Amino acid sequence: MIAYNTTGLDNAMINDQSETELKRGNITATEMAAIRTAFPEILYTPNFFIRIGLFLLTVVIAICVLGLMMLVMMAGINETTAGGMLLFFGVCAYAFLEMWWIKDKDHFRSGIDDALIWISGASVLTGFIVLLNLDTATSICCLIICVIAAWMTIRFADMLMALTAYISGIAFVFFFGFEHSALAADLMPFIIMAASLGAYLGFSRLSGKYAYRHYENCLDALRSASLITLYLAGNYFVVREVGASMLHKTGPVPFGWLFWIFTFAVPALYIYSGIRRKDRILLRTGLILVAMVVFTVRYYHSLMPIETAMVLGGVLLIATAWIVIAYLKRPRHGFTYEADETGEEMAGLKAAEAVIIAQTFHKTPQPDDSFKFGGGTGGGGGASGEY
Template sequence: MIAYDKTLLDNTYLVEEANNLKKSGFIDSAQCKTITDNLPTLNSQNNLLIRFGLFLLGCLLYSSICGMISLFAISFGQDTYKILIYCFSFIGIAGLEFMSRQNKQLGYGLDDAFLLGAQMLFFVAIGISTNENYLAVFITIAIVSTISYLRYLHLSSALLACIGITGSVAYLMFELGTLGKSILPFVMIVFSVLLYFLSEKALPRLKFPYYSKGIQLANGFSLILFYLSGNYLVVRELSILLLNNSIPATQEIPFAYFFYTFSFIIPVFYLIYSLYIKEKQMLWIGFLALGFSIYTIRYYYHILPVEVALTVGGLILFAFAYFSIQRIKHKENEITFLPDRFSNSNSLFNTELLMVTAQFGIKPEVETETSPMEFGGGGYSGGGSEGTF
């Protein structure tokens, strides 16, 4: 199923782990160099700026190929554009297969352009062929993106697969009419819970480590979807949009107290439970969800002026951070404030040092090399440092 050579793929992940261990201080540069020199890997691009540049180059190349074919196909009439879109999609897959097998590229930039271009064109072709049947389009997105991720291991395909599955469930509920749209928040809550537990069960049972990042992405996607499905602002605004009802500001939606409670309990639960299970992804999602919950309340109820609310909120966060740091800064296990060995804890210090150096022209102190010949003592043939013969 995987398009890449299994040996090169294994080596690529081993080299990536070796680089992470070197950055964390578990192995030195010599050991890391020994590993990287002895293991041939796939062609990947870790520099995001260069990868984005190659992505743009790939988009230009792909569009040039499609444009050249379009020029030759004009003479066949305007009705051929439906077939051409399918052809363009297959051309993108063919180019991606060539890059994966012959050029051995994984996450290089060029392959990203061909994969995303082929997928988007195929989705557009399905939409045109089905007269904009969104349910068919989202089902196609879910199936094609899942197969693409299983074969090419691009995280963009994993994200599209999550969006496609979620959209398919939503449009299935739309087919039920007003009843389906009314119970949509509860259905999405149940769906996100199922997706979370499926991803949690799948992670420890993986036979291949290649798919771990995609499953972690699906795990984070389920946490975000679970919160947004019960957020008061999202539910209220979507109710107005989907049911074509104008709800006055003084009128509440059904189950309003449930959605109010949900909007604040879930972020707090994310924060507490993530600290309990030591899950960093859930912790960050919890912080973002809590901030969006505060925005949700302020969107409808302006209790305090903006400047007062920001000041009070800043003081509360400062107090919470200060006392938390004082409590855990000397702990060496569980929840601790000690630097993470898998992150570059000196990055801020290095940035500050660079700014000071650039501002004041401070140059690092250079130690002069000492001469290998030691002087002093002068014991013969003339006066030395002691003035003796």
């Protein structure tokens, strides 16, 4: 379902990983040249600064075109025509992106396609909202955003669009419950926790599969986001403050002891599971959420001035990071500070290795003709009279 040329994506992945291995000294320049010959670059991906420039240029051109369209229609413009124009502009931008820049020009992360993804998505979303007279329920707006962002993620494997789709999906569940059921509003922390856990398990099943190799960055981001929303849904501070804001409830939170246990236990569980399973996402998410634990405790129980707490916490984190990095300079118990090789990288290197072998042994060895039998005229086993 991805819009980009999959062969070009695979070739780019193999070349990128091969360059990494060349820098590490695992392959030679000759082998790197053989890989580039066997897997040529098909897609256009400029450097970071050119990508930013093309992104900004595309945004400026799109704004000018949309402004010109609005200016032409200004005489008889109303909500319906404005919404229809935005929808038309968004669909045209999307078609221009797919048919011209991707299918014909083979752009990938060039800045132009990045800009058109967001321009088309924002135009279609705004057009829908305007056509619905701006009175659409919050949950419906979240659902529209989720559908648009999910489609953009499927077609273009954009990580920010993937996060937008997930956050808007969780927001849809949240606001839909508050808008339609008092019981769902009371049980919302548990509903969000169940939805986040289900999302994490689903994304984990897809991650690492060959068919979804081009979505690996999106899946990693979605796994991290689902772990964070799972924790936030049970964090005592979030539950209490959101309840006070949305339900106008003050005072102690029902089953507050359960949410306090959740606040402390989940980051520790993430860290333990990350270490045990050697999962970077679990480990990093758990370490980040330790800060949320400190904030929650500090908000309700002040032990020292905030300046002192921040300085001590920073010193402790820096010291801990330095000790761990120094300890893991040499691999220990399956852990190392060195950059790891993910499954996607290993798949690319295996393909490159196969090409290197094929390039090395593509010629059939020829027999050495420097020594020849024969030449005799009698029955002397091939010996000549000149012996």
